Amino acid sequence: MAISFADVVLAGEILLLTGAGLVVFSILRHRVKQLSLWKIPGPPSRSLWSGNIRQIFHANAWSYQEELFQQYGSVLRTTGLLGDIRLLVSDPVACTTILLKEQDIFEETPWFTETNRHAFGPSLLSATGAAHRKQRKMLNPVFSIKHMRHLIPLFQNLTAELRDILYARTEDGTTDLNMADWFSRLALELIAQGGLGHTFNTMNADGKGGEFSRAVKEFSPSLSKVAPWRPLFPLISTIIPPKILRFGAMCLPWPDLHNLIRISDEIHANASAIFEKKKALLNEGDAAFMDQIGEGKDIITILLKANLNASEQDRLPDEQILSQMSMLLFAATDTTSGAISRIMQTLADRQDIQEKLREELTEAQDKAGGRLGYDELTYGLPYLDAVCREILRIHPPVPLVQRMCQADTTIPVSTPIQTVDGPIKSIYVPKKTTVMVNVRAINRDPSIWGPDAAELKPERWLSPLPETVTQARIPGVYSNTLTFFGGGHACIGFKFAQLEMKVVLAELIPHFRFYPDKKQEVFWRFGGIITPGVRGSTVVGPQMPLIVERV
Numbered sequence: 001m002a003i004s005f006a007d008v009v010l011a012g013e014i015l016l017l018t019g020a021g022l023v024v025f026s027i028l029r030h031r032v033k034q035l036s037l038w039k040i041p042g043p044p045s046r047s048l049w050s051g052n053i054r055q056i057f058h059a060n061a062w063s064y065q066e067e068l069f070q071q072y073g074s075v076l077r078t079t080g081l082l083g084d085i086r087l088l089v090s091d092p093v094a095c096t097t098i099l100l101k102e103q104d105i106f107e108e109t110p111w112f113t114e115t116n117r118h119a120f121g122p123s124l125l126s127a128t129g130a131a132h133r134k135q136r137k138m139l140n141p142v143f144s145i146k147h148m149r150h151l152i153p154l155f156q157n158l159t160a161e162l163r164d165i166l167y168a169r170t171e172d173g174t175t176d177l178n179m180a181d182w183f184s185r186l187a188l189e190l191i192a193q194g195g196l197g198h199t200f201n202t203m204n205a206d207g208k209g210g211e212f213s214r215a216v217k218e219f220s221p222s223l224s225k226v227a228p229w230r231p232l233f234p235l236i237s238t239i240i241p242p243k244i245l246r247f248g249a250m251c252l253p254w255p256d257l258h259n260l261i262r263i264s265d266e267i268h269a270n271a272s273a274i275f276e277k278k279k280a281l282l283n284e285g286d287a288a289f290m291d292q293i294g295e296g297k298d299i300i301t302i303l304l305k306a307n308l309n310a311s312e313q314d315r316l317p318d319e320q321i322l323s324q325m326s327m328l329l330f331a332a333t334d335t336t337s338g339a340i341s342r343i344m345q346t347l348a349d350r351q352d353i354q355e356k357l358r359e360e361l362t363e364a365q366d367k368a369g370g371r372l373g374y375d376e377l378t379y380g381l382p383y384l385d386a387v388c389r390e391i392l393r394i395h396p397p398v399p400l401v402q403r404m405c406q407a408d409t410t411i412p413v414s415t416p417i418q419t420v421d422g423p424i425k426s427i428y429v430p431k432k433t434t435v436m437v438n439v440r441a442i443n444r445d446p447s448i449w450g451p452d453a454a455e456l457k458p459e460r461w462l463s464p465l466p467e468t469v470t471q472a473r474i475p476g477v478y479s480n481t482l483t484f485f486g487g488g489h490a491c492i493g494f495k496f497a498q499l500e501m502k503v504v505l506a507e508l509i510p511h512f513r514f515y516p517d518k519k520q521e522v523f524w525r526f527g528g529i530i531t532p533g534v535r536g537s538t539v540v541g542p543q544m545p546l547i548v549e550r551v
């Protein structure tokens with residue numbers, strides 16, 4: 001019997017309807033499983049389609065988030081797409097379960113890992129479970145103090161380039177500069193040289209540094225344009241093969257997506273070229289690296305060498321090492337440049353802190369007869385350390401981290417939650433529930449840090465921390481905060497970032513005074529990684545106007 005066109009259409013319609021029916025069924029089943037979460041207090045949903053998502057992730061979400069914490073406490077219910085319930089959590093006991101005790105259950109969300117896999121390849125940002133642990137096993141030692149020490153002269157030389165630029169610009173007295181742009185160029189060059197042994201030449205006057213650096217700089221702004229659609233990506237990418245998916249994406253009338261694909265291709269092509277060159281140098285032996293940037297002490301060269309000597313079982317395939325290169329450029333740039341910009345803004349607003357820091361740094365440099373080494377920067381400058389810790393506590397560059405529950409489980413909490421059925425000490429969390437860890441809220445919780453939790457007080461780090469802080473046992477890798485997160489996915493580059501910040505402050509603060517530019521209002525855009533901007537400005541990219549004056 002011949003099959004007519006009408007039969008094919010009918011079969012297609014049946015298939016589509018069945019697919020849609022399955023999706024509706026699985027959504028309804030999930031909503032039923034989440035019913036018990038409704039009793040946890042939380043804000044009413046603002047939209048049937050997007051719940052509270054727009055308010056929570058709004059560029060100006062700061063006060064909304066603070067209100068939520070004031071009104072509902074450290075564990076609350078919020079609504080996501082189509083009535084999906086999501087928990088917003090900053091309770092330390094709950095966070096310990098999510099980050100440490102049940103970290104295999106509370107994994108990165110599929111939209112985060114899938115979009116990162118398509119953007120960078122199979123790197124740390126797309127791996128979960130055993131595959132992720134295997135990558136961390138090879139990468140953790142590369143980020144150890146032993147290797148970070150060697151990066152200090154490189155960090156100092158690059159910051160000295162910025163210092164020379166600032167000297168030239170302040171020849172006639174003070175100058176008004178967008179320092180966020182300079183810190184972003186510096187952070188990019190630091191990870192390019194320290195991470196990849198490559199230069200983008202971003203510290204030259206025009207800062208353009210070629211196609212590769214332009215692509216890296218454009219990546220985050222382009223990603224943010226398609227960000228609202230990221231949660232839908234895993235639904236499509238698991239059923240459509242990558243090549244067809246890419247072809248389909250290029251056929252869509254969606255210039256932002258085309259741009260993102262073009263940028264990620266550009267980054268991949270350039271990273272591949274650097275990778276091949278490194279492998280060729282490795283075959284020639286250690287001496288071949290001596291005339292290379294970083295002399296073979298950069299992260300990827302160390303990783304390649306360690307990988308060569310690793311056991312068969314631990315060795316990572318080339319594709320995974322290559323994808324770490326693109327991923328590192330992304331993970332290390334906006335986070336660190338944002339942190340440095342925030343520190344400088346705070347110092348500009350608080351001249352008393354800036355002056356005290358200058359005194360400590362100048363005295364230490366006079367004593368050392370010049371530049372400071374790793375031990376002095378890390379252990380010998382208590383006020384510098386306190387300033388960095390305090391600003392990173394109050395203003396974490398990554399204010400909220402999301403996880404998705406991979407199996408039904410329960411989360412205990414430190415303070416009982418008052419529900420309509422009475423107080424509860426643990427929450428049943430069904431599989432596929434998104435949990436948002438509120439880093440900023442736990443870092444500023446007055447029940448942990450005291451009534452002055454939201455105030456900037458570097459001095460709090462100069463004497464033993466109160467018992468409320470130590471007993472809270474916050475599961476973070478850095479100074480009782482979640483700024484660099486905790487558990488298996490904690491920031492691998494946190495020592496790298498700390499050193500960067502300290503070197504930049506040590507090299508700039510003794511030579512320049514920074515003041516706020518009162519003519520322009522700086523605001524911070526809430527997001528995956530927060531960025532500074534100027535109110536009313538149309539400039540794309542980070543902005544932090546500061547007045548700079550020679551000391």
Ligand code: HEM
Nearest residue numbers: 124331332335336339397398484485489491492493496497
């Ligand atoms: C102030 C600067 C930085 C902050 C605040 C920061 C913060 C974070 C946070 C909160 C995470 C956890 C994200 C998640 O689990 O979803 C993370 C992960 C990560 N960070 Fe950072 N980061 C900074 C700098 C850096 C630098 C300089 C590097 C590299 C040199 C880096 C590399 C990474 C990588 C590779 C991961 C993923 C780790 C994994 O999943 O195993 N970060 N970072």
